[in-house]
Amino acid sequence: MCGIAGLIHRGKSSNVGEELQSMLQALKHRGPDSTGYALYAQNDGQNFIMRFKVGENVGEGSTSVNEDASVYDERKKLVDNNLSELGATIEKEEKLTPYSYRYEIKYDKDLMDFSKKIESVEMVEILSIGKSLELIKDLGDAKTVCERYNLDKVQGTHGIGHARMATESGVDIKSAHPFWGYPFADVSVVHNGQLTNYWNNRRALENKGMRFMSECDSELIAVFLAEKMRNGATLEEGMKESLTGLDGVFTYFVATKDSLGMAKDTMAAKPLVLYESDDLVAMGSEEIAIRSILPQEIDTYDPFDGEVKVWQI
Amino acid sequence: MANLKTTEKKTKAQSMGMHTEVLTGKTQQKFFNPDEAENFFYWGTYDVDFNKRTELDVKEMDCKEANGKIDQLMSEGYGSIVIKNPQGKHSLGVGILNKLNLIFEGSLGYFGIGSIDGPIVRVNGRVGWSCAENMMSGKVVIEKNAGSCFGAAIRGGDLICKGSVGARTGIDQKGGTIIVGGDAGAFTGFMMQRGRIVILGDVGINLGDSMYDGTIYVGGKIGSFGSDAVEDPMTKNDIDWLKRKLKVAEIGDNFDVSKMTKIVAGKKLWNYDALEPTEKKGAI
Numbered sequence: 001m002c003g004i005a006g007l008i009h010r011g012k013s014s015n016v017g018e019e020l021q022s023m024l025q026a027l028k029h030r031g032p033d034s035t036g037y038a039l040y041a042q043n044d045g046q047n048f049i050m051r052f053k054v055g056e057n058v059g060e061g062s063t064s065v066n067e068d069a070s071v072y073d074e075r076k077k078l079v080d081n082n083l084s085e086l087g088a089t090i091e092k093e094e095k096l097t098p099y100s101y102r103y104e105i106k107y108d109k110d111l112m113d114f115s116k117k118i119e120s121v122e123m124v125e126i127l128s129i130g131k132s133l134e135l136i137k138d139l140g141d142a143k144t145v146c147e148r149y150n151l152d153k154v155q156g157t158h159g160i161g162h163a164r165m166a167t168e169s170g171v172d173i174k175s176a177h178p179f180w181g182y183p184f185a186d187v188s189v190v191h192n193g194q195l196t197n198y199w200n201n202r203r204a205l206e207n208k209g210m211r212f213m214s215e216c217d218s219e220l221i222a223v224f225l226a227e228k229m230r231n232g233a234t235l236e237e238g239m240k241e242s243l244t245g246l247d248g249v250f251t252y253f254v255a256t257k258d259s260l261g262m263a264k265d266t267m268a269a270k271p272l273v274l275y276e277s278d279d280l281v282a283m284g285s286e287e288i289a290i291r292s293i294l295p296q297e298i299d300t301y302d303p304f305d306g307e308v309k310v311w312q313i
Numbered sequence: 314m315a316n317l318k319t320t321e322k323k324t325k326a327q328s329m330g331m332h333t334e335v336l337t338g339k340t341q342q343k344f345f346n347p348d349e350a351e352n353f354f355y356w357g358t359y360d361v362d363f364n365k366r367t368e369l370d371v372k373e374m375d376c377k378e379a380n381g382k383i384d385q386l387m388s389e390g391y392g393s394i395v396i397k398n399p400q401g402k403h404s405l406g407v408g409i410l411n412k413l414n415l416i417f418e419g420s421l422g423y424f425g426i427g428s429i430d431g432p433i434v435r436v437n438g439r440v441g442w443s444c445a446e447n448m449m450s451g452k453v454v455i456e457k458n459a460g461s462c463f464g465a466a467i468r469g470g471d472l473i474c475k476g477s478v479g480a481r482t483g484i485d486q487k488g489g490t491i492i493v494g495g496d497a498g499a500f501t502g503f504m505m506q507r508g509r510i511v512i513l514g515d516v517g518i519n520l521g522d523s524m525y526d527g528t529i530y531v532g533g534k535i536g537s538f539g540s541d542a543v544e545d546p547m548t549k550n551d552i553d554w555l556k557r558k559l560k561v562a563e564i565g566d567n568f569d570v571s572k573m574t575k576i577v578a579g580k581k582l583w584n585y586d587a588l589e590p591t592e593k594k595g596a597i
Contacts, residue, residue, distance in 0.1 A: 266518070268461060268480035268499050271442055287401035287422050287441055295400060297419055300439050301458040302479035305499040305517055 001165045002192045003027030004177075005284040006253040007293070008158035008260040008311050012279065013042055017146065017154030022292040023284055024142035024161045030285060031163035033061065034176035035145040036137030038188035038255055041156040043132050047091050047104040048185065051127040051135055052079070052118065055099035056172050060139040063170035069098050071123075076101065078121040086117055096149055097138070099173075100127075112183035115211070125174060125213050130186035132156070132257045137176040157313045158260050160253040162190040174214045179222035182211055184229060186257035191218035192285055193250035193270045201246070221252050239263045239308045253283070261310035268305035275300045281311050358411050361392035366414075372398035376405055387411055401441065406434065423460075426453060429470075442479070445472050448489065454562075461498065464491045467508065473562045480517065483510045486527060494564045499536065502529045502576070511555065511573075513565050521576045525583070529576040530555060532568065543579040551575060 005023035007016065016039055024035055043049065054075040056064035083090060083105065092104035107114060115126055128135030134156075136149045142163060146152055162177035169175040181187025195201075195217040202212055202220060210223045224245060228238030235254060239261055249269035254261045262283060264272055274283040275290050275298055282290045287300055303309065367386060371379040379396070383406065386394055393414040399405055403422040406415055406429070413432040417425075420438030430449035435456070442460040445453050448467040454475070461479030464472045469489040477495030486505040493510075499517035502510050505527040515533035522539025529542075530551070538544075555570035 266499070268517075271460065273441065273460065286403075287420060287439070288403070291401040291420075295398075297438060299457060300420070301477065302460045302498070304496075305480055 001030045001167075002177075003030030003163040003285040003289070004160070004190045004192045004251065004253055005162075005282075005289045006158070006160035006190070006255070006260055006262070007280065007282040008313060010279050010281070010311070010313055013155050013157055015152070015154070016040070016156040016159040017151035019293045020159045020161045021142050021146040021152060023282070023289040024163050026288045026292040027163045027285055028141045031165035032141055033166045033171045034137060034139045034164045034173070035142045036162045036164070036177045036190070037135070037145070037151060037159060038128070038161070038178040038190070039134045039136075039151065039154050039156050039159040040132045040186070040255060040257060041134050041154050045131045046106075048107055048129055048131060049134060050103045050105055050118075050129050051100065052103075053100045053125050053127060053173055054079070054121075055123055056174070057097070057099060057139045061171050062139055063166075064172045072098055075121050075124055079118055079124055082117045082121065086114055088114070100138075102134075110183075111185060115183050119211075119213075126180065126182070128180040128188065129183075130257065133180075133186040133188060133255075135178055135180055135188055137162075137173055137178065139171065139173065139176075157258075158255060160188060160190045160255045160260065162192075168194065168218075169214060169216045175216040177216075177218055179216075179219045181222045181226045181229075181254075184226055187222070187226065187229075187254070189218070189222040189225065189252060189254050191221050191250055191252040193248060193252075193265070195220055195246055195248040195250065197247040217248075218252075221246065221250070221254075225254060235259065235261060236308060236310045239310070243306055243308070251285070258313050259310055261308065262303065263308045264303050264305060266306040268302075272303055273300050274303055274309075359387045360390065361387055361411065361413060362390050363392035363412075363414055365391045366393035366395070367391050368395045368397055370397040371402065371405070372400065376402055376407075379405055380407060383409070383415070387413060399438070403441070406432075420457070429453075439476070440474075445470075448472060450489075458495070459493075463493075464489075467491070471558075471562065473564060475564055477514065482512075483508070483529075486510065490558060492558065492562050492564060496533065500539065502527065502542075503539070505529075511558065513568060521578070523582060524576075524578045526578050526580075530570075530573045531576065532565075532570075532573050535574065535576075538576070541579045541582045542576050545575045545577045547571065547573065547575050 054072045058066045088105045088107040094102040138145045177190045178188040198217040225238040250265045251270040251272045271285050273287045395416045399417050399419045401422045404424045406426040408428050409432045410430045415434045417436045422441040424443050425440045427446040432451045434453045437456050439457040440459045443462040446465045448470050450470045452471045454473045458476035459474045459478040463478040463482045466485040467489045468487045471490050473492045475494040478497045480498035481500045482497050483491045484503045486508045488508045491510045493512045496514035497512045497516045500519045501516045502521040504523045506525045508527050510529045513532040518536035519539035521542030559565040
């Protein structure tokens with residue numbers, strides 16, 4: 001089933017971490033396996049923020065193979081060496097859990113080469129790179145993940161999130177949403193639905209040099225859009241192409257450093273409720289997600305089949 | 314709780330506004346013949362007074378508790394109940410088999426007021442997916458927008474949305490009337506079997522796809538016709554009925570119903586015979 005939520009404040013910042021936590025917790029019944037946040041935070045914009053994992057969370061119903069924690073430190077050292085070889089400088093380093101890190105780094109070259117080098121270390125996956133994107137995903141409900149990563153204090157303009165019920169792939173972080181729009185900085189995607197032409201698209205995109213890290217069909221959306229944007233399409237153009245390029249049922253959100261978009265398949269098979277005002281857009285799989293941050297009476301609506309919308313901050 | 318075990322009590326059920334159609338056909342006669350007392354049992358029917366009014370704040374309640382409270386208030390004779398702060402909660406007001414004036418001051422989530430038989434409901438807000446699913450009789454008015462599957466499989470009654478509705482409105486509809494003041498999404502009237510759908514605005518693609526029977530009236534543009542949905546000429550009866558129905562629904566003032574498009578089943582997909590499933594054994 002899965003639940004997705006997103007919001008964008010136009011012209012101001014807000015406590016998006018706490019707001020998204022409330023929205024996703026209200027959707028817990030749609031997906032209790034894992035929760036993910038893509039928050040666009042108020043950072044200084046000087047350095048890249050890289051969030052990555054060196055292993056999986058093997059507790060909380062995980063389907064991952066248990067590993068000795070000592071391998072995590074080994075992998076982290078290899079990542080540090082690769083960063084040094086790439087000419088990147090670590091300005092700040094935070095160990096968030098035994099298996100995940102947040103680095104602030106100085107780097108001004110190609111992000112695809114950078115990502116390939118970092119992910120050449122076994123089991124290492126970059127969750128996100130960006131100057132404002134903070135992408136966090138882990139097993140557990142929204143509240144659990146929010147508390148584990150101290151997200152309730154994150155100030156920012158917009159964000160998207162996902163409460164996942166694992167159906168197409170395992171209960172693990174690599175299959176959890178959001179997906180980073182590799183290799184584009186500050187691009188993230190969440191999805192509710194099933195894609196039925198996943199393997200055809202995946203093979204075609206891999207032949208074009210695009211990278212897949214999981215076997216989760218939703219990752220295809222991020223890669224599909226990234227490939228379109230790499231070839232010069234705008235985000236909105238890529239999203240419109242996805243309505244015919246992707247087969248199946250879906251509602252998905254995409255966020256970039258200054259925009260938030262939604263797309264709904266041509267069958268309108270997956271739910272989405274939308275609230276739109278001059279200074280705030282909030283949307284979710286169910287209205288209770290929006291009500292969790294806007295308890296007053298408001299006007300909401302369901303976008304129609306085949307609709308694509310993009311909002312700027 | 315009243316147990317209507319005799320046919321005499323059927324008049325009581327009728328006076329309470331309940332659906333009392335005598336079903337026909339072999340299967341129905343066997344299992345649901347109302348003349349057989351043990352087969353005629355309605356749960357949750359009460360004598361209520363429309364002039365006895367109360368309010369119920371459900372802000373801190375889950376749907377089970379809120380629905381239980383509504384049932385309790387009906388058992389105490391309240392005939393007009395105003396629900397405060399529904400705040401998009403799911404499954405509120407379901408399974409009411411009684412005459413009742415029920416007013417929601419706010420929006421409902423999924424499956425709101427489903428499987429009702431008799432009440433008059435007004436929602437001063439929006440409703441989520443599958444509003445009034447399986448409704449048997451009564452009247453439901455939604456003041457704002459509605460989600461997908463609005464009025465799925467309703468058997469009777471009037472279901473009115475003054476705003477726009479999502480996809481698959483009236484899917485599997487078996488009777489009754491659905492009226493929408495705004496636009497409707499894709500697959501409106503999908504597989505409908507009986508009843509009428511009236512959309513004053515535009516509709517999306519695949520209108521009336523695979524409909525068996527029933528009638529759809531559209532005031533605006535049509536995205537595309539679904540399989541076996543065909544246009545039929547408007548008659549005077551259609552126009553008179555639409556005028557009356559819109560007036561009763563308090564919607565579409567001065568709307569020129571004569572310019573609406575009427576859609577019915579082409580019946581090219583029909584492949585019926587007169588046999589009951591059990592009688593088909595030999596053939597299978």
